Amino acid sequence: MPEIKVDKLTKVFGRRPSQAVELLDEGKTKDEILEETGMTVGVNQASFEVYAGEVFVIMGLSGSGKSTLVRLLNRIIEPTAGDVWVGSENVADMSKENLRELRRKKMSMVFQNFALLPHKTIMENAEFGLEIQGIDKQERQEKAQESLELVGLGGYLTKYPHELSGGMQQRVGLARALANDPDILLMDEAFSALDPLIRKDMQNELMELQEDVNKTIVFITHDLDEALKIGDRIALMKDGSIVQVGTAEEILMQPADDYVRRFVEDVNLSKVLTAGHIMKRPETVHIDRGPNVALREMRRNGVSTVYVTGKGQKLLGYVTADDANEASKQEKSLQDILQEVPGVITADTLLDELFEPMNESGIPLAVIGEDDRLLGIVVRGAVIAALSGDDGVLNGNGGEEN
Amino acid sequence: MDRLFPKMPLDEWIVWGVDFLKENLRPFFDGVSSSLKWLTDHVIDLLSIGSPFILIVIIAALAWWISGWKLGIFTLIGLGIINNLGYWDDTITTLTLILVSVLIAIIIAIPIGVWMSQNQTAQTIISPILDFMQTMPAFVYLIPSVIFFGISVVPGIIATIIFSMPPAVRMTNLGIRQVDEELIEASNAYGATTWQRLRKVQVPLAMPNIMAGINQTIMLSLSMVVIASLVGAPGLGTIVYRAVTQVKVGVGFESGLALVILAMILDRITQGATKKTS
Known part of the structure; x- marks a missing residue:
């Protein structure tokens, strides 16, 4: 059974989203709906499955709806239609309490610009999720320290975020996510704000870390090389729709349409194929x-x-x-x-x-x-x-x- | 003047409304009045324990601690001058009026500001009310205040609260709304309740803005103090007012200078506190 099963998940921004959903059902495109109703289709009937322990990359250019899609998974953005099954529960229609419980225990998120609290130390930042859960100080410090050590920041507990480099700040973001010991990690453009060399290091470290922790990771990126490098499977998005889901080789060698073909044509295959x-x-x-x-x-x-x-x-x-x-x-x-x-x-x-x-x-x-x-x-x-x-x-x- | 319609009797409606409130909320106004009197008296008593020099040193030390040694020295000299000129007791009274009004204003303003930041409807409704409160000439508040509370220190405090509260409300709202969207998302993504999000993320990060709002509130309340003397609020304002009516230029300048010194000290202390929180 897949860890996450997304079924016809749709998000429309506008005054009467249900009307837009009907139009989508009739097969109208994003552009047609925008022209007719003035509403923006963020995510258009996305369906895919993510298996336990895999790194599932959602890739697309800016405006393709990938960041919206990942936020629908933990319902930071409310879906207009469709289902998100996590285990036997449907996130799309669970109660507020259950949703909070899911976010606290099962799904953690890592953000593009790290989203660390500037007035709290590295340690306190890593404790954040546990603090929200109401876990007592001593236990959450132990867990936070453990996960900070896991990402190689054991020596920075009392520093503040602004005293750290970008790469280190994102490690704190990762440690905060891991401290909750969630099954699922949502990583939204987690390495996009880092400079290229640091970014490569972080990709390698994430892959090494994944060997140990074996989480289910949904990773959002606009960078094809990053997607090919870390993704077990990749979903390619365009205009809110998922165009193709497959392994790196499948996407490179059997592009589903011209869009994907153009997207991947500049990829240096010699650095992907083995x-x-x-x-x-x-x-x-x-x-x-x-x-x-x-x-x-x-x-x-x-x-x-x-x-x-x-x-x-x-x-x-x-x-x-x-x-x-x-x-x-x-x-x-x-x-x-x-x-x-x-x-x-x-x-x-x-x-x-x-x-x-x-x-x-x-x-x-x-x-x-x-x-x-x-x-x-x-x-x-x-x-x-x-x-x-x-x-x-x-x-x-x-x-x-x- | 030619009118298309007969004049709308807005003035009569207001009079009717004020009378209605006066008749029906008498116990409430009396309660507010006596609590405020009690509070003001006790703060004045508290500040008058011991000789002025002890208080001057304490305030100077506070200024030093919050804003540095320069302000400490300035406070020492400034308050020394006020004492030397013989306005110490009136300054204490004025300081008390400010402290009491600002305290009450903040207690009301911050929750309203927080509410506005969380609720779009609240923001839409409250914003124009704040505009009204700030732009209506401050004297106008004195009229109903006197009707409700009589001639005393109380209508002055009430008018000061109304006039000085808007910046604290606005800045609290603004500060919370300016917190980085990603941090809000992060606290939601980790399952924070609205209250947890406010307490652990939004309010702490909005503190510099909230402090700036409090600073503005204090400054506005200082400007209200002179006006409040028209309805019997004691302190430096009364002396300024009397100096104006009797054309005593010397006294007017001295008491005005005392107000300026007080204003500068309060302003620099709260600015220092703002810096400390950011």
């Missing part, structure tokens, strides 16, 4: 077989080298067609003509890092996993095809031999 995405199933020969088997394997696949494996697909080396031909005549074993693999890579190596080993090796690159197990091979053609946006080569669909 060897795992484009490797193909390796043709191998077992070390116990003779050179003739190797030759036949090469002929069958139209290649001039083949990888040799041992027990459990363990990569041992490779042989060339010329050597195998010689060996066949002189009745040598594969062991005798085995050559060492020039360079191996792992499945999560980025394409960006493949160019150099690929240039040096001259044969397809071997992708290995644990215990030197051969998982696949990456051929030159697949790299080029993937970078040119051809999704046919993805996920081991194969590519042409070089």
